[in-house]
Amino acid sequence: MERKTIGIIGLGLIGGSMAIDLRRRGFAERVLGVEKEPLNAAAAKQIGLVDEVVSYEECIGRAGIVVVAIPVGAAVKTVCDVLDRFQAAEAKDKIVIDVCSTKEQVCQATRYHPCRAQFVSTHPMAGTEYSGPWAAMPGLFDGRACIFANSEESSPKALKTIEELYDALNMRPIYMNANQHDVHTAYVSHISHVTSFALALTVLDKEREGEKHIFDLASGGFSSTVRLAKSSADMWVPILTQNRENVLHVMDTYIEKMQEFREAVDQFDEDRVRALIEEANRIKKIIR
Amino acid sequence: MERKTIGIIGLGLIGGSMAIDLRRRGFAERVLGVEKEPLNAAAAKQIGLVDEVVSYEECIGRAGIVVVAIPVGAAVKTVCDVLDRFQAAEAKDKIVIDVCSTKEQVCQATRYHPCRAQFVSTHPMAGTEYSGPWAAMPGLFDGRACIFANSEESSPKALKTIEELYDALNMRPIYMNANQHDVHTAYVSHISHVTSFALALTVLDKEREGEKHIFDLASGGFSSTVRLAKSSADMWVPILTQNRENVLHVMDTYIEKMQEFREAVDQFDEDRVRALIEEANRIKKIIR
Numbered sequence: 001m002e003r004k005t006i007g008i009i010g011l012g013l014i015g016g017s018m019a020i021d022l023r024r025r026g027f028a029e030r031v032l033g034v035e036k037e038p039l040n041a042a043a044a045k046q047i048g049l050v051d052e053v054v055s056y057e058e059c060i061g062r063a064g065i066v067v068v069a070i071p072v073g074a075a076v077k078t079v080c081d082v083l084d085r086f087q088a089a090e091a092k093d094k095i096v097i098d099v100c101s102t103k104e105q106v107c108q109a110t111r112y113h114p115c116r117a118q119f120v121s122t123h124p125m126a127g128t129e130y131s132g133p134w135a136a137m138p139g140l141f142d143g144r145a146c147i148f149a150n151s152e153e154s155s156p157k158a159l160k161t162i163e164e165l166y167d168a169l170n171m172r173p174i175y176m177n178a179n180q181h182d183v184h185t186a187y188v189s190h191i192s193h194v195t196s197f198a199l200a201l202t203v204l205d206k207e208r209e210g211e212k213h214i215f216d217l218a219s220g221g222f223s224s225t226v227r228l229a230k231s232s233a234d235m236w237v238p239i240l241t242q243n244r245e246n247v248l249h250v251m252d253t254y255i256e257k258m259q260e261f262r263e264a265v266d267q268f269d270e271d272r273v274r275a276l277i278e279e280a281n282r283i284k285k286i287i288r
Numbered sequence: 289m290e291r292k293t294i295g296i297i298g299l300g301l302i303g304g305s306m307a308i309d310l311r312r313r314g315f316a317e318r319v320l321g322v323e324k325e326p327l328n329a330a331a332a333k334q335i336g337l338v339d340e341v342v343s344y345e346e347c348i349g350r351a352g353i354v355v356v357a358i359p360v361g362a363a364v365k366t367v368c369d370v371l372d373r374f375q376a377a378e379a380k381d382k383i384v385i386d387v388c389s390t391k392e393q394v395c396q397a398t399r400y401h402p403c404r405a406q407f408v409s410t411h412p413m414a415g416t417e418y419s420g421p422w423a424a425m426p427g428l429f430d431g432r433a434c435i436f437a438n439s440e441e442s443s444p445k446a447l448k449t450i451e452e453l454y455d456a457l458n459m460r461p462i463y464m465n466a467n468q469h470d471v472h473t474a475y476v477s478h479i480s481h482v483t484s485f486a487l488a489l490t491v492l493d494k495e496r497e498g499e500k501h502i503f504d505l506a507s508g509g510f511s512s513t514v515r516l517a518k519s520s521a522d523m524w525v526p527i528l529t530q531n532r533e534n535v536l537h538v539m540d541t542y543i544e545k546m547q548e549f550r551e552a553v554d555q556f557d558e559d560r561v562r563a564l565i566e567e568a569n570r571i572k573k574i575i576r
Contacts, residue, residue, distance in 0.1 A: 127509070202542045217462070218574075218575065223575050241553070251546065251553070257489045258539065274525050280484070283488040284518045
């Protein structure tokens with residue numbers, strides 16, 4: 001395997017963590033970073049996430065693999081722009097990948113691009129509730145799943161290279177179409193963020209009412225359910241917009257379940273509450 | 289400090305974990321256990337949680353401190369019964385404590401009992417989503433908060449002894465009235481369990497629809513928000529019943545927040561979604 005020059009656009013949690021492990025595990029010979037926030041760029045350089053911080057144009061010119069690791073709204077435009085530049089420069093061996101948490105829009109936008117084969121659409125399912133270059137960490141991706149969306153639209157050679165890239169990150173590949181991906185993530189990722197945001201809003205309201213000590217009793221269980229409410233708006237506003245229909249559908253089911261629960265509690269219907277809890281307990285078999 | 293014979297009624301996660309640390313830290317000279325489930329009793333003996341498993345009557349006769357560590361519905365009746373037996377036996381130096389997650393009902397039921405001063409009502413704010421003697425562990429209580437509810441109704445001597453007991457468990461005491469406790473825990477504990485149950489039900493429904501692989505993409509964020517859905521119905525049905533009014537109130541606020549969020553997403557109102565997320569982000573300052 002030939003060692004590559006990797007260009008990473010967006011040196012946040014995902015881009016930064018990729019930079020660390022691709023270099024330390026020898027997949028990348030050199031890592032170029034693009035970061036439009038001056039503070040983040042300076043931090044990435046100081047932390048040593050990348051070898052150089054360069055301009056967008058220079059990154060595309062020099063990198064063999066371009067990783068677009070910015071929020072999903074901007075990412076769709078950037079992937080298309082990178083493909084345009086590949087075409088203009090007759091750069092047939094370069095590859096661009098995205099790491100978006102939603103896959104349908106980016107796949108739709110690129111579907112008929114003359115350089116579509118040079119694009120591999122991926123979603124490494126890893127992260128924390130923190131963001132920015134400071135949040136980057138080694139080993140973030142180890143053992144987690146990486147989705148390859150609509151991989152039949154990529155050239156076999158580009159696909160193979162990116163499979164090797166994620167193999168270097170110790171991720172296990174899962175292949176699915178973009179639409180299926182977005183339905184699944186609405187259920188097992190996006191709704192969790194919304195329920196956390198709503199929980200935080202509920203308790204913060206109570207605190208504002210004057211219950212200054214409401215959090216004194218917060219235990220591990222509360223922290224666990226509310227942790228995702230720390231997640232950044234820059235990342236989540238476009239995800240919820242792009243995956244709007246799936247997310248709304250899951251939210252509706254979720255609100256129904258809450259109301260069913262509420263009714264059972266309201267009516268002192270202990271048998272019904274017990275049945276709902278025992279049904280929910282089935283999650284034990286699924287989540288370790 | 290004189291070493292005590294401690295009687296623990298209910299050898300589950302809380303009772304069992306107390307048994308372990310009270311003995312290993314020298315607060316208890318001897319730990320007697322009462323457990324009505326034969327399998328749990330045998331397990332507690334085999335694991336060595338307690339010195340002896342004895343009958344309820346023998347436990348009250350021999351123990352200086354009786355810990356009632358059973359689900360909250362049964363606990364209210366048992367605490368009253370233990371106080372009755374203290375009175376009949378003229379056992380003026382014995383103490384009974386409860387460890388219930390709801391405090392109003394147990395405090396109300398005992399308020400006018402002639403032996404009320406021998407009862408200390410506490411809520412050690414620690415736990416996991418697992419239950420039974422197998423779930424018991426050393427160090428469960430370390431560094432966590434322990435609520436003393438309506439402590440002015442206990443005798444100063446009994447209160448001091450139980451403060452020492454929780455000090456041996458490395459807990460920090462917080463004093464509040466039972467009503468205030470139940471409002472607070474509805475916000476920072478009970479609602480978290482309900483949102484987890486509802487989340488599990490939502491995703492399990494989808495799985496049942498035939499999406500067998502829905503959980504393949506579940507990441508750390510999902511596990512974290514759904515973890516509490518493993519919690520036992522035996523524990524949670526009576527908590528939700530006893531704290532019904534507060535829980536319903538918090539659920540209503542929570543459902544409103546979800547609907548507000550839903551509407552903003554539905555209307556493509558990105559500014560509103562952003563404002564809600566940024567408001568929720570304030571939780572960062574509160575939860576480490």
